Amino acid sequence: MVMYLPEERPVLDLPYQMNYLANNYGYYPQDCKEPIFRTQHGLNSRMNSPEAELTSLPVHVSLQDRELWDKFSSIGTEMLITKSGRRMFPSCKVTVTGLNPKVKYMVIMDMVPFDNHKYKWNKDRWEVNGSADPHLPNRFFIHPDSPAPGEKWMQYPISFHKLKLTNNTLNSNGLVVLHSMHKYQPRLHIVQSPDPCNPHNAGGYLRFTFPEAAFIAVTAYQNQEITKLKIDNNPFAKGFRDNGLNRKRFREKESQETQDSIGQAKNEHAVRQPQKGEEVDVTVSSSVDCSRTLNSSEVVSSVTPNPFISAFINPSTAGGPSPHQTHTILSLNNRHLNSPRETRPSSLHSLCAALPVAQSSCIQSSTGNTNLSRLPSQISSPLNPQQHHHHSSPASQTPDRSIIQLQPYFQTPPHPSRQCPEMELPLPLPPKVSRMQLPESALRNLEMTDYVNLRPLTDILNRIHFRALASGPSGKVLQNPPQPEQYLRGSDRELHPQIYPAVQEYIDQQFTLNSMLSSQTEHRSQMDYVSARPLTEYCCEQQTGK
DNA sequence: TCCTCTCCCACTTTTGAATAGG
């Protein structure tokens, strides 16, 4: 289990966590956590600001299934990408602690380049094969339960098993687009809603990279050991176990080869002795050579400021060394690698200011009131990820969107080992997210970030709402739910003015929410939401004085 | 020729509708 701590946190402040981790296979790549703060002026500052509640919390993130990840990473993790999208295996599953139980957060994941190289598989290992292709604009996978109170995120491990990877840049189905033969690492974003009752508390957001979950995107598996590991651990691939002996095609082929070999043996009048390598191929175990697994002492820690964070905070300095440059823990082959090409500030910076305001209480809670008591019970990490209960449905207990701001605390239910949320709770009905709460500068940044294959932010926001609509009021999937692309496609909106029912419906439901915002923000957001104009257009009008 | 990618196949798991029984 790996836990990530804020890099600002002095080491002396860690005894509790260190004691906890001492028994739990942890280390502290402290610079993996990158707190981002917002100020009232929309600028970012990276300091221990009292306004930044999220970043002042002792937020810990732990990657689950660490043993499995270690097995894969020791060989060189590969993730299949297909045109229609392929799930990750192992999937990213994290436990989060230290959030404010009352405050709503969004949890988002994306993939960032691990380095600026392209790779090729040469016989039995990966080799650098030139420079990487230009990084595709980030596609964020917003966890379906977003936004949800902190206590819900902390209640169960947060699973991103539904995240799909693709190499199809034209897809608009919420897939994460990657380049084949490029190396990526998952990055988690925890975005806090601003507090409507305390305009000085602009919230903030944290992001965590998982270098031990780095992988090379491939369209076909290159390393047979990876294939073997996947087959042995992924239930969906059970049909390929026992060397695929139970597969029809294999049986046919095996039968043919057997006959051929019999004939050949008869011809040669000799029995061929199996060679070393061939024997391994037949009897290869799922266990891997863990001697290459790096231990905590190999985690490179640097005291130099992370330029990437600075670039994030100050877009003008975008570009520069990679965030993981200071905490590279992957194979030695990668040690020399550097600098993912992230030439633009992450649009999550924008999104952090874009959250719907959905605090459960206007009373500022104590940041020390974090739910850490559950930690020991979540330490175990079964090898088979399918045995995990996926984090699900925290928002399902949210009584009603329209009273999100008023919902009280509720008690933490029994531990997931005794209660499977996915089986016992209905699917969540995430509150709809509108662009109305978003500062236009943030939105502009976010939309501009997707400069290659522009995907308006409204697509993302309405996708969340679409999920709710598709689920129907009772959580059941509707027969012909509207496609998310139907909403708020800026260029299509005049051609299809009828495609905004979700938006229109949401206006009324969000009235209470909006009333809690400043009048200026309220006016702008409702105007923008009603007209469903691309924010860039709106901003242009603002600048021209319309 | 080699490398990468796409498509289809057979297989397993998951999901949800239909049905039966209390």
Next chain:
DNA sequence: ACCTATTCAAAAGTGGGAGAGG
């Protein structure tokens, strides 16, 4: 009429392999 358990078919997810294309 309602609830629960069971059954079953469809959908989704998996790697392998053949073949296309650069």
